[in-house]
Amino acid sequence: MTADTLTAAAMAAQVRSGARRATDLVREALQRAEAAAPLNACSALLAQGALAQAAALERRRDQGRPLPPLAGVPFVVKNLLDVRGHATLAGAAPRAQEPAATRHADAVEALAAAGAVPVALASMDEYACGATGENVIGGPVRNPLDPARITGGSSAGTAALVAAGVVPFGLGSDTNGSIRAPAAFCGIWGLRPTTGRLSLAGCVPYAQSLDTVGPMAGSAGDLALAYAAMLGIDVAPAGQASGVATLRVGVLGRGFSDFAEPAVQAAVRRMASAFGAVRTIDLPDADAARDAASVISAYEVGRNHQAMDFSARHGGYSAFVRQRILAGLAMPREWYDTARLYQSAWRQRLLALFDDVDLLLAPSTPYAATPIGAETVEGASRLYRPRADAGHMTRPLSLAGLPVVAAPCAGEGLPVGVQVVAPPWQESLVLAAARFLEAEGLCRRAVARSM
Incomplete structure (x- = not known):
């Protein structure tokens, strides 16, 4: 199996034209998912329901009725x-x-209404409490680019299955980087929408002040298609937006890029060179934003699990996650209130940056995918802790609630990721920038090894 499957747009066009049947597309995706079993990326295949939904779409076409925009596309x-x-x-x-x-x-219902067909449930870190995809109970999800390395978390399985070419896109969630880090490590695209943009109904909460759901995809075009479907918008694939090359870009320097490996910093600079005016913006106190995001996350995850009867069910938790829940429950309310006040001030500070720039650029992660089980990794100038540092670049942007595309920069060796950040509610701008960067050849998915 290789990651050379058709795009979502091409699949839907084939179904609409009658060139392919929806059941064939779904059956082939299920077969690819079975072949990807060594990645440990699926927690369940949805064969019966998926084939039934695909058959219903075929009947609809046979009856001459119009098909929805993503008819037959597996996810x-x-x-x-x-x-x-x-x-x-x-x-x-x-x-x-x-x-x-x-x-x-x-979020699932919106994609199904657009004709997309869920074919598998994707594995993840336990209760989303992890940044590496190494589930203590279920085992690690393996990176299709190198199965000895992490996918990142907590949207680990979605990233692995998209990167392996099982499906053109999938659904993830992102609190402090759970879409963006796996997208970077697996060399695919991801979108964290503005906090509050999409409904979280039917999603197990982590920290509701920061939680989002969003798509992960093999191409910038499919990322935009999936997001449009999640909004309930029936749109054709968009072409390259005019004027993107002239956008003003701010590269986040001190407080962000200075923590990253040289190869990651170089990828940010290459991407910035594609735009018009570029300036460096230093935020040396970004660690305070990281701390605030950590306090909010810990406090809210503790209370959310308390509401899920943690006191009676804690024996079913791994020791790692149980300790995290207990730490959150022990956190004083005063700390949480202080962090929420800081969140408001930080958001206003980042919003002010957009008076002078149209987009911000920053690394998605400080480094490429690390070996599974590594407690520390030696970098060029510092020692990294994968479980703690994978979200170093993403947490401050989560705190501000900004829309972010994680763009893959594939080349020699393992891919790295760059965050492309827009003002609130400007997902259309950041997605247009993503399509531009892909068309320019600066960003593209990594190709997984054959399986």
């Missing part, structure tokens, strides 16, 4: 979001005993 769902008829594991095996979901999560 995968991070197993944090409800899929009707299946238990939502959230990366925790004991939840298999929970009742099956009675309806799709809103």
Whole structure:
């Protein structure tokens, strides 16, 4: 199996024209998912429901009725979001005993309404409490580019399955980097929308003040198509937006890029060179934003699990996650309130940057994918801790709630990722920039090895 499958746009066009049947596309995706079993990226295949949905689309076409824009396109769902008829594991095996979901999560329902077909539930870090994709209970999700390396987390399985070419896009969630870090490590595209843009109904919460859902895809065009479908917008694939090359860009320097490896810094500079005016913006106090995001996350995840009856069910948690929940429950309310006040001030500070620039650029992660099980990794000038440092670049932007595309920079060796950041509610701008960067050849997906 290789990552050379058709784009979502091409698949949907084939189904609409009658060149391919939806059931064939779905069946082939299921076969690719089975072949990808060594990656440990699927928690369940949805063969029966997927084939039934595809058959219903075929009947609709045979009857001469118009098809929705993503008719027959297979996709995968991070197993944090409800899929009707299946238990939502959230990366925790004991939840298999929970009742099956009675309806799709809103994000899943929106894609299904657009004709896309969920074919698998994707593995993830336990309760989204992880940045590497190394689930203590279920085992690590392996990177298709090098199965000895991490995918990143917590949207690990979605990233791996898209990178392996099983599907053209999938659903992830992002609190402090859970779409952006896996996208960077696996060499694919990811979108964290503005906080609050998309419904979280049917998604197991982590920290609701920071949680988002969003698409991950093999191309910038498919990323935009999936996002449009999630909004309920029926749009044709958009071409390259005019004027993108003249946008003013700010590269986040001190507080961001200075923590990254030289190869990552070089990728940011190459990307910036494609735009008109470029300036460097230093935010040396970004660590305060990281701390605030960590406090908010810890406090809210503790209370969310308390509401899920943590006191009676804590024996089903791994020791790592149990300790994280207990730490959040022990956190004083005063700390949380202070962090929320800082969040508001930080957001206003970043918004002010857009008076002088149109987009911000920063690394997605400080380094490329690290070996599975590595507690520390030696960099060019510092020692990194993968479990703690994978979200170093993403947490401050999460705190501000800004829309971000994680763009893959593939070349020699493992890919790295760059965040392209826009003002709130300007997903169309950041997606146009993504298509421009892909067309210019500066950003492209990495190609996974054959399996």
